[in-house]
Amino acid sequence: MEKLQKMKRVALKKKTENYEAGDIDHLAATFLTTHNISHGINLRKSPVLQYLYYLAQVKMILLFHIGKEYYKRGPDGNDIHKTNIPHIRLEFRDMIWGEEMRHVYLGHATFPKYVEP
Numbered sequence: 001m002e003k004l005q006k007m008k009r010v011a012l013k014k015k016t017e018n019y020e021a022g023d024i025d026h027l028a029a030t031f032l033t034t035h036n037i038s039h040g041i042n043l044r045k046s047p048v049l050q051y052l053y054y055l056a057q058v059k060m061i062l063l064f065h066i067g068k069e070y071y072k073r074g075p076d077g078n079d080i081h082k083t084n085i086p087h088i089r090l091e092f093r094d095m096i097w098g099e100e101m102r103h104v105y106l107g108h109a110t111f112p113k114y115v116e117p
Contacts, residue, residue, distance in 0.1 A: 024045050027046070028046070031053070066079065067082050074090050075087035075088075
């Protein structure tokens with residue numbers, strides 16, 4: 001998200017205090033559209049936002065903790081010593097995901113009669 005904001009030059013570089021005492025949805029929108037939030041009075045109401053806030057504070061990227069080639073899909077990006085997920089499980093997930101995408105994008109998806117698309 002941060003790279004996209006920098007590329008599009010839409011991120012506000014100052015930490016904003018807009019909506020930090022208001023609704024949690026406004027706090028989430030502020031966090032996603034600005035560089036960061038200042039303090040987030042309502043962070044305790046949303047553990048996910050609280051986690052993202054602290055990650056932004058320490059500039060931590062957790063993806064590097066799951067392997068050097070984490071960006072590759074399927075078993076190619078898996079380091080079994082760090083993730084403890086067998087390659088065959090990731091192969092199966094990747095195969096199923098590929099089939100689902102083919103059905104959706106090629107128009108082969110069918111719905112049962114009792115489900116309306």
